[in-house]
Amino acid sequence: MCGIAGVFSSSKDFRVDESTLHSMARRLVHRGPDESGDFIDAGIGFGFTRLAIIDLATGNQPHSNEDGSVVSICNGEIYNFKELREDLEQRGHRFRTRCDVEIIVHLYEEYGPGCVSRLNGQFAIALYDRTRHALLLARDHVGIAPLFHTRIEGAVLFASEIKALLAHPAVRPTIDPAGLDQILTFPGLVSPTTMFAGIEALPPGHYLYVEAGRPAIPTCYWDLDYPELGEADPVRPDSYYSERVEDLLLTAVRRRLNADVPVGFYLSGGLDSSLIGAMTRVVQPQQRLHSFSITFPEADIDERRYQRAMADHLGSLHHEAEFTPDEIADRLRRAVICAETPLKESYNTCSLALSALARESGHKVILTGEGADELFAGYVGYRLDATGARSGGAPDDIETMLEDELRQHLWGQSDFFYDRDYLPLREVKASLYSEALAVRQSDFEATRQPVIDTARLRNRHPLHQRSYVDFKLRLSDHLLADHGDRVTYANSIEARYPFLDIDLIAFARTIPPELLIRNSTEKYVLRQVAGKYLPDTVAKREKFGFVAPGSPYLLARNIDWINDILDPSRIKRQNYFNPEAVERLRSRFNTNGARINTTFESDFLMIIITFGILLDEFSVPDFSS
Template identity: 45%
Template sequence: MCGISGIFKTTGHERINKQEIFDMMDVLEHRGPDDSGHRLREYYGLGFRRLSIIDLQSGNQPIENEDGTICVICNGEIFNHIELREELLKKGHVFRSKSDVEVLVHLYEDLGERFLDRINGQFALAIIDEKRRSIMLARDQFGVMPLFYTLVDGTLLFASEIKALLTNPLVRREVDLVGMDQFFSLPHTVSPRTMFKNIKNLAPGHLMYAEAGKPDVILKQYWDLDYPLLNEEIERRSESYYMERIEELLLQSIKFRTRADVDVGAFLSGGLDSSLIVCMMKALSQNRRKIFSVDFENEEFSERKYQKIVAEQLEYEHYSVPFKVDDIAERLEKVIYHTEAPVKESYNSATMALAAKARAQGIKVILTGEGSDELFAGYPSYRFDQFRKLRNQNDLSSAEEKMLRSKVWGDPLFKYEADFLKLKEDKKAIYSQQLNGCFDDFDFTNHQLVDQSKIAGRHLIHQRSYIDLKVRLMDHLVSDHSDRMLMASSVEGRFPFLDINLVNFIRTVPPDFKLNNFKEKYILKQTAKKFVPEAIINREKYIFIAPGSPFLLRKNYDWINDLLSYETIKRQGYFNADEVERLKKKYLDPDFSLKTSIDTDYMLMIIMFCLFIKTFDMPSL
């Protein structure tokens, strides 16, 4: 895990200012405090910050091929690099290090952009081909590694984090209103959208190609999750077959993700996914590893009991990190700085605290359980879909509501979270008069969100899985909730459920093995029985709901009062200042409480958005 940055002149003849590369590298130091490197040529410059994990002595980047005409910088890990290296050595390629990233330059020599199909890893990379005077950017299939870019006046700038782009005088700070509307409507912004106008997030499974002397860049998708069509004939196998294959592939994924020249630890929440990962780690190796858990002071939120059951079975070094509700508020500004966007939940700060503890214990690599819920029908919404289908409840929706669902998802009967009409009404009450005057221009439903061809004609479980991966997992759970919070402490996150071979197999598992008689993650639970204590498998799914805006407002923090002052809200121009005052008064009422499973905490979103504006010195409307 590292931080990459670069500048490429599509005009092909302007010189790169070395200081601009160094400025980008400096703000990425938290992603790579161990070493740095750069490469400057007439029409491009590359910058690199290193978090040393594999080949600690000679694995610094940029890395070149034998004659120096191909050069790569990469943020992430190539998990199957040992197997790829053996193939490449037999073909006569010469290696100068034991770095996993060095396989990329030689694969590119042989296969061009098709080399991406051979990689099992998590990565954001840039490859320079000096013979073609070209650059290729690429991001892994699930967006584990971030990669942002902007194209201004013939200059392509890219980096692992937006704050590196903001160091360049060509880049303007301006709120992307479509991104803002996505934030208020969905779990997070969705690639390629960000909260910054004209700054894009290279979408997962995509590559970008540019040549010096050619002003236009080319975007391509090289992979996407493609579930079987309902009328597609796929051989149905026995339950034991799917269990055995999931076990085999998940064990291999964990084996790949424990490859490192430093100690590898794990987060343990006490739920099924993280418990299965740490138990499989034990099955693969008797090494005594370090695992880390959050212990919330509020017993209602605490999973201490289940964490202890797993930790005692494994006899690992278990670090329980006490976390008070006040700790959330104290870290919010740092959370926003690292996510580079407002967030809807305040619990990101707990992940940040865990990462800091891991780093203090000498751990640079952490395995976590993200991805399981989206792939194995693990959220309650998968059950709710089935209930609604059985009762034909979606048929009762208005024609206008169905029209909006069809426009966004391609299916008039698919409901993701909130009703679109109610959501639109709520947002228009919150947005300022100025924003309401141009609402249709930035209304997220008027801008393509996902590839509807991957939703049409699929099973309802597969429809939700695809949308969850695109809308919830990729740009939220593995990005702002995981990568950005871990890298704030220079810790790399690895995600065994997001292994390309495992996911390609999971797409073939029949839906009723995922949700069986309304039992979520059925086939995964059956697989886990061999490894995980029964108490973990049989427990109800736990969803932590961090304290929301009523708690923050009642604490009377000066910084929140300043953010939400009538004058500040009015001056910035994004929100209706009178409506914000009304909400503040309502939420401060001692008798008021949010129904966490029903109510949307708009006040918290307003607080987070205002904190984002302050943190990044964004202009008023």
């Protein structure tokens, strides 16, 4: 919906510089090109850029309560705002607009900081309580909306994107080695860590309350909590679960079609996006929505046959754009600027082209199928867990014993396998780092401390364990962030995620694991729903693992600026990576036919290339030990 930024000091004597605040907000104009607003008072300043979607005429922000004692700005959508507003009006609250997020100031009056737990939506909130001179920052349950913060000169700075924080003259861009190590280790960053030292991401399902005299520690108001073994609800007929999923998903789609501007949907040709598209037709049968797809000239990765068939089946007004591999290099720099992190693959460049296609058609809102794989067991790892397949060597093998110790420390149990063995990866990373970083590796190495709440894995079913970790390590700060929020808002598009409706998540956690995987079929219960809406060619289609061209493709193009990034003298000067190790990777992949199987190995050279872009574009200094 927009971009938010601001400054807050517990001291009312702190002066908020208006020009600096506006400079921060201007860095977010791509998130909200339609209008802007601000609020400045003693010790507090809010900046706002608006993407007008609901209540186009009067919905600009900030919003305030009746007497102006509570002021808020919000990036996002509140999908249960009508029910909440009706209750608040019965309690005597009065509203000035039809905007969904105006309820926040009144909800805070009734329930305080914990009011965010009553919201169903995607949101990043900043709220000022004038009476208490306090600041509330909050991020939605699963982390769809981003929110970053840092401290300078006794004040808290916050923004929807890091680049807005860096617009403040007191904030200097410095790499946090812990962030770099997470990128090399996990699917992406894990909140609160970012790539920049001193800048944190507010974790999903958390709020931060800042007030003089009390510690400003993020408070968890929601977390995904699967039932412990033996505590699940009584098992009901299969039809009960499929029918409830269908009803809740239809409701989630209906909520996300609420807008005063056109709403479209992405259509990949797979199960998830096709089902969302089909449900839009049920919810709004009188309208032909627009669908959007990316196609490829390479037959082995192209899905246009399925995309076009589904568009015909749904009767959507279909748009497609062919993405050629040559566009990867052209868009890679912008993709890194948007993501504010190195990238493990080039797929974000395709996503940028897709959101641009939607914007060119006059759309501001897009529905996507993201979240279904993590919620309904859609990845191959779930099938391996369901069959009892585990990675590991002989029980008495020393490497296996050490790996088990590492897993015990990282996950709280030695038999949980996630993606890879991490012990040998430590050695690989040590070889990639410069000597100055390698000697400090134990200080920031990602697997030396838990990155999740390990209690949420204890005594849970293996499929539920994997789902929880996927939500934390793959979905929130990766698929919803650099793959989602950044590449849609880069083209002033808001993405909405019906599968991540909090009511649907609450029910999905009660579905018996045997209905998630049955006879080696992933997302079994969801496929039962899809069978009512989609042709069998899509409803029963195996998951298509799209793999975007990686660093071997870029090397084969012999692109000057990429060669410059990988130049040994430059790598040595920057002092983050070992130039000899980088050159070995470069030689390995700079051969005819070189490929990377991203299912089983990381494209470290792509990370190094995009890290080099990050250093350039954000003017990050060389590492100094």
